[in-house]
Amino acid sequence: MTSPTTVRPYSDRYWSEVEISPLEQLRELQLAALRKQLEYVGAHSAFYRAKWRELGFEPGDVRTLEDLRRLPVVTKADYVADLDSAAPWGTNVTADRRDVRRVHFSSGTTGRPTPVCWSAADLTRWADLYARTGYAQGVRDHDVYQCLFGYAWFVGGLGATAGYERLGATVLPGGSSETERQIETMFRYGTTAISGTPSFILHLAEAAEAKGTPLACSAVSRIQVGGEPGACVPATRAHIERRWGAKCFDGYGSLEFQPIAWECEEQAGGHLVEDFAYAEIVDPETHEPVPDGTPGALVLTHLDKQATPLVRWWTGDIVVRDSTRCGCGRTHGRLAGGVVGRADDMxxxxxxxxxxxxxxxxxxxxxxxxxxxxxxxxxxxxxxxxxxxxxxxxxxxxxxxxxxxxxxxxxxxxxxxxxxxxxxxxxxxxxxxxxxxxxxxxxxxx
The missing domain is CATH 3.30.300.30 (ANL, C-terminal domain)
Structure with a gap:
């Protein structure tokens, strides 16, 4: 029996047919989605409408993907300034307030926590993309998945939970505390797949070894880490895999974009979700595009976000793009080596x-x-x-x-x-x- 929240995958290897779209077809899809999204943003976002009016820009001016570069990048500082001027929601909530179903917040470590909103359609899309992530790493509906991301305010836990439920796995929403209970649960219920920050994953391994119950003896065979450098650092990936006896995959997302990229079973760099977000890699100083293989700052534009869409969002993350076809057959570009670092952490x-x-x-x-x-x-x-x-x-x-x-x-x-x-x-x-x-x-x- 299939759960109402479970969706049947495209094949035994790919969650969605779009993952293997020929590049020309994928670019056509992106352009059509981008033009539609810009029309929506122009009609519903006072935040962007004011910026575009100053530039004399109209959504219809974008006829190619490259035309998007006519617009300046938008930074977290721009977003925060807008929130301060129109507290508490700002002027970029483009869905009717009654249609906003979820709000997550930034950590607030460098200032007041900032909100990002999701509509019902946004939540469904998010869950489906997260399901694609797990499926690409070999997780199936017979797996027991334990989510070790936090749930309080944080964006990761609920997104992962919804995604793996949609995939059909049995989900244990553990969160990022209660170390002994997490370990006991893994052994008692036969957890086969987990996700969490590398810090917590390694903390659990250390605690389990100290008790004489190494997690390499558990049933866990797949680990997805995110939130900080982990699987993208070869030595850290090896460290995690040795202590857990499981394959470790890198996952990358942010509060504003969920998810951005994830590794498949090839473990050869995170696949960009190119049907959800248009990615540009630019020089951190000039904002001009850099060629594949060259480190640059990642700039993202939503292609189908309803509640708080972002256009040319400056992530501040330094990445290297690889557009060659992956051994898994997926055509979406990859981030070689994951996130190299943040421009402001260098x-x-x-x-x-x-x-x-x-x-x-x-x-x-x-x-x-x-x-x-x-x-x-x-x-x-x-x-x-x-x-x-x-x-x-x-x-x-x-x-x-x-x-x-x-x-x-x-x-x-x-x-x-x-x-x-x-x-x-x-x-x-x-x-x-x-x-x-x-x-x-x-x-x-x-």
């Missing part, structure tokens, strides 16, 4: 651009560490006259019995691979704080 050390994910790669593949680390930016690695970084300080948890010269050898490895000076401070296992949500890896002291 460190500049004596002219070298450095993302925390690159440091994580070195740490997690170094024998003798627990994998936990913190990048500390203090007076030891800062020029007192200019304030510029002269290196990085790396505080790393180490296992018992590591050689006395461990710190100097790790510092040398960082310098050899990343070409920056490193001051390495080994600390005992259990010293650094653990997080069940998103772990902060960079701390500026002083």
């Amino acid at each position: 460190l500049v050390v004596r002219g070298v651009n450095l993302f925390p994910s690159a440091v994580e790669q070195v740490v997690r593949r170094t024998a003798g560490t627990t994998g936990e680390y913190l990048i500390v930016l203090d007076e030891d690695v800062t020029d007192p006259a200019t304030g510029y970084l002269t290196g990085i300080k790396l505080r790393v948890e180490v296992e018992q019995g590591v050689p006395e010269d461990f710190g100097s050898r790790l510092a040398a490895a960082v310098r050899a691979e990343l070409t920056v000076r490193c001051v390495a401070e080994p600390v005992p296992e259990g010293t650094l704080p653990r997080s069940t949500h998103k772990t902060k890896r960079v701390v500026r002291a002083g």
